[in-house]
Amino acid sequence: MKKSVPIFMILCLLILETGCTNNSSADWAYSFVVWNEDMYKVSDESVEEVGEKIGELAIYSDQEGSYTGNFSNKFEKGTSYYSIPGISTEEAIAVQDGDKFRKVIREGKYGGK
Numbered sequence: 001m002k003k004s005v006p007i008f009m010i011l012c013l014l015i016l017e018t019g020c021t022n023n024s025s026a027d028w029a030y031s032f033v034v035w036n037e038d039m040y041k042v043s044d045e046s047v048e049e050v051g052e053k054i055g056e057l058a059i060y061s062d063q064e065g066s067y068t069g070n071f072s073n074k075f076e077k078g079t080s081y082y083s084i085p086g087i088s089t090e091e092a093i094a095v096q097d098g099d100k101f102r103k104v105i106r107e108g109k110y111g112g113k
Contacts, residue, residue, distance in 0.1 A: 031074035033095055033104050035081050040093060040104035042074055047094040047101040051083035
């Protein structure tokens with residue numbers, strides 16, 4: 001019995017040690033993009049017509065952290081942003097998602113800086 005206690009404690013410490021490392025993806029509340037210092041939540045809504053290209057993603061990351069510039073936790077670096085005719089960029093923009101465009105809705109200023 002006395003030998004099993006130290007072994008049990010060592011196993012517990014090993015489990016805690018490996019469970020505390022953070023090499024996995026972040027558990028974001030939702031998918032988003034950041035453009036022009038504003039955060040936009042990715043919606044399921046498709047956009048049929050887009051306006052002019054207004055930017056593109058500089059950074060993709062699924063790791064929590066503070067980032068600057070245009071980035072996303074969903075779309076890859078180089079993904080393009082577009083205005084949506086008849087909708088202010090203060091309300092929503094479009095993001096290219098393969099051969100379609102997806103509406104992303106402004107949530108407010110990005111606070112990750």
